[in-house]
Amino acid sequence: MESDHGDVPSAHDRSDDAVARACLTAVASAGDPVMGALLDEHGAAAVWEALASGRPPSAPPGIRPAAYAQRAARWVERAARVDPDSLLTESADLGCRLLVPGDPGWPTQLDDLRLHRPYALWVRGAHDLRHACLRSVAVVGARSATPYGRHVAADLAWGLAQRSWTVVSGGAYGIDSAAHRGGLAAGAPSVAVLACGLDLAYPRGNENLFADIAARGALVSEHPRGAVPSRHGFLIRNRIIAALTPGAVVVEAGLRSGALNTARHAHELNRTVMAVPGPVTSALSAGCHRLIRDFGATCVTGADDVVEQVGRIGTDLAPGPGSALDPDTLDPESRRVLAEVPQRGGTGTAAVAAACELGLDSALSRLGLLAAAGFIERGPSGWRARSARLTPQPTAAR
Structure with a gap:
C-alpha cells in the first residue's frame, strides 16, 4: 500500500494528545489499567512529557507504590528510546494511520473498556474503521479448527456479509481465517485485530489474507511498528475484538481456547455472546457447549440466528431457512x-x-x-x- 503522508506526516502536524498517545503505544503494555488511570487523571500529553523527561507522574490512588515504581521505571526506560517524528513518519511510510479517542474515525464503543481502553490504534486499510464496525459481529474460534468448523465459519461470515454485516476477528489460522475469507468472498469489508505491529504478517501464512483485508477492510493494532506478538498480546487484544462489536460468535473452541477469553470480555461488556454447537464427540466443540450450558450463550446455527440476536428489532429478524449462495x-x-x-x-x-x-x-x-x-x-x-x-x-x- 502506498504511504499517505497526509494521514500522519510528522509529530508537528498532530495534536500533543495524539502524538503522546502514539508514543505511549510503544511505552506501556497494551490495556494497562494503571496507565489508563494516569491518562484519565492527567491527560496523555502531560503523562508523555513526564515520562520523556524521566520524571513519571505520581501513582494513581489505590496502586501500591512499590509496584508502581517498577512500572514507571520500565516506562521511562522505553520512553528514552522513542522518537515521535520517526514513529509517526515511518508508520505512515508503511501505510498506517493513527486513530485516537476523539478522532472522527474512532469507534466510540471502545470507550466501554474504560481504564482498559487502547491509548491509540494503528490502522492500515482502505475502509473507515468506525463505519466498518457500525454493523459488525465478532466471529472467533480455534486455530486448529476442523473442516466442519471452517465450513461453518465461512458460511456464517458469508451470510452476515450478504446482509451488510462486517466480520471482526483476529487474523489467526483456523476459524478466524475462514471467517475473514467468507466475508471477503461475499464482497464485504473485514476487520482483523492483530497482536503485533502492522509491519509484521503473523501468522506468516496469512500474508495474502492480510493484503486482501487491507485492500477492502482494515487491519488494526494497538501496537506500534516492530512490536512482535506474545501470548499476553493475543489475550489482551481479544477485549478489542469483543468491544468493537455488539455480539461475538464462538464457532469452535476447546475448553482452554483463547476464543473463550473473547467471549468472557464480550459478556463483561454486555455484548451478546453466541456459540455454534458441534459434535458431542469433538473436543473442539466442548468450549461452545459449555458456553451454552453454563454461561447463557445463545445457540446459533447460521447468519440469520446471529443477526436476530444483534440486529435491530423489526428489521433484522430471521426470515427462515437460508438459500443457496449467489x-x-x-x-x-x-x-x-x-x-x-x-x-x-x-x-x-x-x-x-x-x-x-x-x-x-x-x-x-x-x-x-x-x-x-x-x-x-x-x-x-x-x-x-x-x-x-x-x-x-x-x-x-x-
Whole structure:
C-alpha cells in the first residue's frame, strides 16, 4: 500500500494528545489499567512529557507504590528510546494511520473498556474503521479448527456479509481465517485485530489474507511498528475484538481456547455472546457447549440466528431457512475464476490462472476465498464446483 503522508506526516502536524498517545503505544503494555488511570487523571500529553523527561507522574490512588515504581521505571526506560517524528513518519511510510479517542474515525464503543481502553490504534486499510464496525459481529474460534468448523465459519461470515454485516476477528489460522475469507468472498469489508505491529504478517501464512483485508477492510493494532506478538498480546487484544462489536460468535473452541477469553470480555461488556454447537464427540466443540450450558450463550446455527440476536428489532429478524449462495454478489475477478472451475472432474490452479490471466498467487487466493465461501472444493482431480451450485440446499450451518 502506498504511504499517505497526509494521514500522519510528522509529530508537528498532530495534536500533543495524539502524538503522546502514539508514543505511549510503544511505552506501556497494551490495556494497562494503571496507565489508563494516569491518562484519565492527567491527560496523555502531560503523562508523555513526564515520562520523556524521566520524571513519571505520581501513582494513581489505590496502586501500591512499590509496584508502581517498577512500572514507571520500565516506562521511562522505553520512553528514552522513542522518537515521535520517526514513529509517526515511518508508520505512515508503511501505510498506517493513527486513530485516537476523539478522532472522527474512532469507534466510540471502545470507550466501554474504560481504564482498559487502547491509548491509540494503528490502522492500515482502505475502509473507515468506525463505519466498518457500525454493523459488525465478532466471529472467533480455534486455530486448529476442523473442516466442519471452517465450513461453518465461512458460511456464517458469508451470510452476515450478504446482509451488510462486517466480520471482526483476529487474523489467526483456523476459524478466524475462514471467517475473514467468507466475508471477503461475499464482497464485504473485514476487520482483523492483530497482536503485533502492522509491519509484521503473523501468522506468516496469512500474508495474502492480510493484503486482501487491507485492500477492502482494515487491519488494526494497538501496537506500534516492530512490536512482535506474545501470548499476553493475543489475550489482551481479544477485549478489542469483543468491544468493537455488539455480539461475538464462538464457532469452535476447546475448553482452554483463547476464543473463550473473547467471549468472557464480550459478556463483561454486555455484548451478546453466541456459540455454534458441534459434535458431542469433538473436543473442539466442548468450549461452545459449555458456553451454552453454563454461561447463557445463545445457540446459533447460521447468519440469520446471529443477526436476530444483534440486529435491530423489526428489521433484522430471521426470515427462515437460508438459500443457496449467489455468485452474482461476487466481485468480477472472483466471478471469472469461478466460471473456470468445472462442475465435474477438476482443474488445476495453473490452468485457472492462465484462463483468467492472473498470477498463480492471485489465482490461488481467489480459489481459496471461493472454497471458504462454499462455492468450490478441492477433489482428487483438482478444483471443482460444489454440488450446492447444482442443487440448492440449506448448508450444514443452518
